[in-house]
Amino acid sequence: TAPLPAPADLPAPVINPNATIVLGKRYLRKGPDGRPLEDETGLFWRVALAIASQEANYGEERDVTATARQFYDLMTSYKFLPNSPTLMNAGTPLGQLAACFVLPVGDSMEEIFDAVKFAALIHKSGGGTGFSFSRLRAKHSRVGSTGGVASGPVSFMRIFNTATEQVKQGGTRRGANMGILRVDHPDIKEFITCKEHEHALDNFNISVGLTEAFMQAVDANRDYDLIDPRDGIATARQSAREIFELLVRKAWESGDPGIVFLDRINRDNPTPALGEIESTNPCGEQPLLPYEACNLGSINLALIFSPAAPDGVDWEELARIIRLSVRFLDNVIDASQYPLPIITEMVRKNRKIGLGVMGFADLLYRVRVPYDSPEALVLAERLMSFIQAEAQKASAALAAERGPFPAFDVSVFPAKGQGPLRNATTTTIAPTGTLSIIAGCSSGVEPLFALSFARHVMDGEKLVETNPYFRAALDAAGLSRPDIIAEVARKGSVAHMEEIPEALRRIFVTAMDIEPVWHLRMQAAFQKYTDNAVSKTVNLPNTATKEEIAGIYRMAFELGCKGVTVYRDGCKTAQVLCTGEAG
Numbered sequence: 397t398a399p400l401p402a403p404a405d406l407p408a409p410v411i412n413p414n415a416t417i418v419l420g421k422r423y424l425r426k427g428p429d430g431r432p433l434e435d436e437t438g439l440f441w442r443v444a445l446a447i448a449s450q451e452a453n454y455g456e457e458r459d460v461t462a463t464a465r466q467f468y469d470l471m472t473s474y475k476f477l478p479n480s481p482t483l484m485n486a487g488t489p490l491g492q493l494a495a496c497f498v499l500p501v502g503d504s505m506e507e508i509f510d511a512v513k514f515a516a517l518i519h520k521s522g523g524g525t526g527f528s529f530s531r532l533r534a535k536h537s538r539v540g541s542t543g544g545v546a547s548g549p550v551s552f553m554r555i556f557n558t559a560t561e562q563v564k565q566g567g568t569r570r571g572a573n574m575g576i577l578r579v580d581h582p583d584i585k586e587f588i589t590c591k592e593h594e595h596a597l598d599n600f601n602i603s604v605g606l607t608e609a610f611m612q613a614v615d616a617n618r619d620y621d622l623i624d625p626r627d628g629i630a631t632a633r634q635s636a637r638e639i640f641e642l643l644v645r646k647a648w649e650s651g652d653p654g655i656v657f658l659d660r661i662n663r664d665n666p667t668p669a670l671g672e673i674e675s676t677n678p679c680g681e682q683p684l685l686p687y688e689a690c691n692l693g694s695i696n697l698a699l700i701f702s703p704a705a706p707d708g709v710d711w712e713e714l715a716r717i718i719r720l721s722v723r724f725l726d727n728v729i730d731a732s733q734y735p736l737p738i739i740t741e742m743v744r745k746n747r748k749i750g751l752g753v754m755g756f757a758d759l760l761y762r763v764r765v766p767y768d769s770p771e772a773l774v775l776a777e778r779l780m781s782f783i784q785a786e787a788q789k790a791s792a793a794l795a796a797e798r799g800p801f802p803a804f805d806v807s808v809f810p811a812k813g814q815g816p817l818r819n820a821t822t823t824t825i826a827p828t829g830t831l832s833i834i835a836g837c838s839s840g841v842e843p844l845f846a847l848s849f850a851r852h853v854m855d856g857e858k859l860v861e862t863n864p865y866f867r868a869a870l871d872a873a874g875l876s877r878p879d880i881i882a883e884v885a886r887k888g889s890v891a892h893m894e895e896i897p898e899a900l901r902r903i904f905v906t907a908m909d910i911e912p913v914w915h916l917r918m919q920a921a922f923q924k925y926t927d928n929a930v931s932k933t934v935n936l937p938n939t940a941t942k943e944e945i946a947g948i949y950r951m952a953f954e955l956g957c958k959g960v961t962v963y964r965d966g967c968k969t970a971q972v973l974c975t976g977e978a979g
């Protein structure tokens with residue numbers, strides 16, 4: 397059936413110059429000759445209509461066009477955007493709309509190569525995949541069927557990496573993977589150092605799955621057991637400190653591996669009866685069960701600023717956006733076509749969605765609160781607790797209309813006295829690498845990387861971008877002089893610019909001006925009210941020591957984070973890109 401045409405009076409969205417390039421290159425539907433079949437109005441209408449049409453599944457006597465218009469306005473106001481695969485694929489024959497997947501990797505040739513194939517299908521559709529390789533038998537273990545010896549998790553990861561390399565996602569973006577190994581796997585040392593010499597794992601972010609028992613063994617300087625995944629029998633003892641120090645040294649050198657706290661992630665597993673969580677998606681924000689997928693969406697906090705509100709936040713508008721966004725994301729689950737029947741089955745049992753935020757650093761600029769201050773932590777907690785509570789209310793309201801998620805009865809909620817919910821999780825904080833470019837805001841909950849910088853877009857094109865709120869503050873202070881703007885663009889930060897008043901220097905801080913501990917405190921503040929996890933990098937100066945990283949890891953554990961990624965300025969390798977620059 398032909399899609400409903402866009403209403404004649406539909407206002408065209410305002411598109412910023414970077415968004416024009418990104419949307420044109422990767423998001424607008426193209427015909428066989430490579431020419432676009434739609435403009436930006438067509439793109440957002442295609443998405444709005446495909447997602448609104450799902451309401452008919454529930455016999456909801458709503459006017460699809462009216463709902464589509466609400467969704468269109470929501471997206472083109474840039475107050476909310478769904479994750480990239482939804483923008484790219486909604487209303488198209490491919491129709492795969494989720495960014496995050498986790499696939500199991502079993503300890504047999506068949507299961508390993510099944511996982512390679514499934515990952516290729518997911519990458520083709522624009523999704524990222526996470527795997528735990530912990531079930532694979534250790535290197536040099538016996539292979540019963542051949543009498544030979546096994547090559548171990550790291551060597552199989554190279555096959556996943558190569559497959560990823562060859563499948564450009566949907567012809568648009570490069571696939572991203574997360575590889576996790578439990579700290580008690582016999583090959584843990586090889587895993588921790590696996591990105592050291594070769595580019596053979598460039599399409600992987602890697603994280604070590606830490607357990608509470610391991611963290612206690614580090615504290616007590618005890619040995620812990622390495623365990624054969626095939627029978628659960630301890631094969632060797634290992635000094636916990638030695639592994640912890642190796643982990644810290646590699647992170648200091650290259651940013652890889654990160655760490656995830658598996659016990660904590662599983663304490664927040666809403667449906668333990670359906671299985672144990674062993675991995676997250678590539679950027680770490682979305683823990684999932686094997687074969688589960690999740691679609692994300694982000695609210696742009698920069699645009700809920702209200703100068704009239706006592707605290708600068710328009711809470712009523714925020715509540716409205718949350719309700720509409722939760723409805724949108726729940727519809728995405730039904731609109732999406734998943735690459736495997738078993739994924740469809742898992743997704744529809746739990747109906748997880750991940751509503752999060754972007755533009756937080758911009759909001760702080762607007763309300764004149766420094767990122768590295770107790771006030772900023774208070775605001776972060778108020779915002780996220782509000783979003784979590786309102787998103788749950790919206791999910792409960794949907795449950796009343798459409799029924800709870802099918803696994804609700806076996807979930808942890810009934811025992812907690814929690815009434816029916818439509819979604820097993822509602823909140824996740826994504827990196828928003830591309831979404832933040834489209835919306836023209838700061839990404840996720842990260843501080844700005846620079847107040848002004850030259851962005852290399854493509855084919856040698858360069859765009860100088862200055863943060864609009866900083867620019868306005870300079871204007872108001874009569875300081876928008878070409879020499880000052882040029883110096884900010886060169887330095888990125890005003891921390892050491894005498895010509896800028898102290899009060900402005902305090903507010904307009906950037907990632908590198910912020911002490912690492914504030915990065916972590918901010919991550920923890922958002923994590924406290926997020927069902928899933930928070931994508932965040934703890935930026936460190938080049939001069940940071942290994943002891944500082946060790947301190948950050950321990951503190952992340954104490955503050956209740958689900959994992960942590962550090963990046964020391966100027967260190968060896970870059971992370972797998974999860975930004976609009978990727979691909």
Ligand code: UDP
Nearest residue numbers: 479480495523524679826827828829830831
């Ligand atoms: N992702 C991916 N490849 C990419 C970028 C992202 O597979 O090049 C997936 C990955 O699972 C990541 C998630 O999308 O964790 C969300 O990333 P982000 O918020 O940056 O995506 P956006 O929606 O802004 O494109």
